[in-house]
Amino acid sequence: MTGPSPSRMLAGRHVYRVVSQLGTDLLVGHCWCGEERSAEDPIELWEWLLAHPETHDANSAAGAAGPPGDRLVRT
Amino acid sequence: MPTWSRNQWYVAAYSAEISHELFARTICGEPLVLYRTTGGDVVALEDRCVHRRYPLSKSHLIDDTIVCGYHGFTYDQCGTCLAAPGQKRIPRTARVPAFTIVEQDSLVWVWIGDNDRSDEALIPRAPWLDSPEYTVVRGMEPLQARYELLVDNLLDLSHETYLHGGYIGTPEVAQTPITTEVDEDAGVIYVSRHMDDAACPPFYAESTGITGRIARWQDIEYHPPCLYLLHSRIAPTGDLPADDGTDDHAFHVEVVYAITPETEHSTHDFWMVARDFALADQHVSDFLAENNRTVVLQDVVALDVLETIVEGEKEHYQELSINIDTGGLAARRLLKRQREAGEAAPEPTAATSTR
Ligand code: FES
Ligand SMILES: [Fe+2]
Ligand SMILES: [Zn+2]
Numbered sequence: 001m002t003g004p005s006p007s008r009m010l011a012g013r014h015v016y017r018v019v020s021q022l023g024t025d026l027l028v029g030h031c032w033c034g035e036e037r038s039a040e041d042p043i044e045l046w047e048w049l050l051a052h053p054e055t056h057d058a059n060s061a062a063g064a065a066g067p068p069g070d071r072l073v074r075t
Numbered sequence: 076m077p078t079w080s081r082n083q084w085y086v087a088a089y090s091a092e093i094s095h096e097l098f099a100r101t102i103c104g105e106p107l108v109l110y111r112t113t114g115g116d117v118v119a120l121e122d123r124c125v126h127r128r129y130p131l132s133k134s135h136l137i138d139d140t141i142v143c144g145y146h147g148f149t150y151d152q153c154g155t156c157l158a159a160p161g162q163k164r165i166p167r168t169a170r171v172p173a174f175t176i177v178e179q180d181s182l183v184w185v186w187i188g189d190n191d192r193s194d195e196a197l198i199p200r201a202p203w204l205d206s207p208e209y210t211v212v213r214g215m216e217p218l219q220a221r222y223e224l225l226v227d228n229l230l231d232l233s234h235e236t237y238l239h240g241g242y243i244g245t246p247e248v249a250q251t252p253i254t255t256e257v258d259e260d261a262g263v264i265y266v267s268r269h270m271d272d273a274a275c276p277p278f279y280a281e282s283t284g285i286t287g288r289i290a291r292w293q294d295i296e297y298h299p300p301c302l303y304l305l306h307s308r309i310a311p312t313g314d315l316p317a318d319d320g321t322d323d324h325a326f327h328v329e330v331v332y333a334i335t336p337e338t339e340h341s342t343h344d345f346w347m348v349a350r351d352f353a354l355a356d357q358h359v360s361d362f363l364a365e366n367n368r369t370v371v372l373q374d375v376v377a378l379d380v381l382e383t384i385v386e387g388e389k390e391h392y393q394e395l396s397i398n399i400d401t402g403g404l405a406a407r408r409l410l411k412r413q414r415e416a417g418e419a420a421p422e423p424t425a426a427t428s429t430r
Contacts, residue, residue, distance in 0.1 A: 009265045009294065012258035018401050020252035027398055032259075042401040046408070 082188030099132035
């Protein structure tokens, strides 16, 4: 957990993650399947992520658990 | 048509608000009367006598029954009518609805929906509100605005720079990029903003005693619809948590909001500030209570104005969303999903399924 872009906090199998890039207007969206894409408009990026697997499909369908979030209360 | 979700838990009150006295509060359009029994349990009934609708909250609590202040219908903790005046027979329909209550982490949670669908395990936790390792100050402000406006407000803290300058806002808040995560299965939204070299706003300078620049981390964890947690970490610049996760040099402030709809155009804005330092220092408690209340009221003024604008606008007014709204957009989506699930018939259990 350092720097302006903290490491992944939520531990579930189906976690979408959107990171804004320091010094740019770009957002990078990471689907839980492992695919990623950048965009400048959060609405467009959410549409792309949530359309999984229509807009993109990495071979994994099961999702990937992240590290346990160290302050997350609910499991 | 209300926009809140049914079949969800909402914070109805602080535990300390409910004693052996009748207490009225409207939650999600339901007027409730609450009281604590002599045994210590919290009871919530619809605040309306079945006879001629007299408010039970304006009636009498006698032992653990409510005696209607108009003609004396008497109700037990389950809302069952035990006595009606002047006759022995009690009509079979003489019962006021009772609500399912769970008291946890110093909060009184009420289930708004079908009682048989309530599940205590779904209530999100905020253990620091009721922990000897933290000191808590709290309050509740009435907001004349729909709850969604408060959700929008809390999910995007870049507004601190502009609306709360001089209290909790500094330029770095609006300038630091954020990371947003959504756990689809748990229904949790997480928004992180880690400022590693920031000015220390008066709210934290005064309470922690730090005079120089700080690392200021804001980690929002929103459990829609009601519970909002802001994990705030304050430390001198360069002071990071140890690799094993211990973080003894930093100051931790857990800011908690419970966002409870009252009506379609008003909200109970519960706010709490828990800290893990200066536990017995009354000056710090007073300072944080007064300043946080000031900040909350700055939001209340702004959101009350927004409500009148939203109510007056043409249908299909288009907003503009930018990067800072990534978390707020995610919250709106999960709230909509909850609303749809709350209206839908319960999923058939294995026993009743026809397949
Ligand atoms: S209204 Fe309550 S007893 Fe008549
Ligand atoms: Fe605010
Ligand atoms: Zn995907």
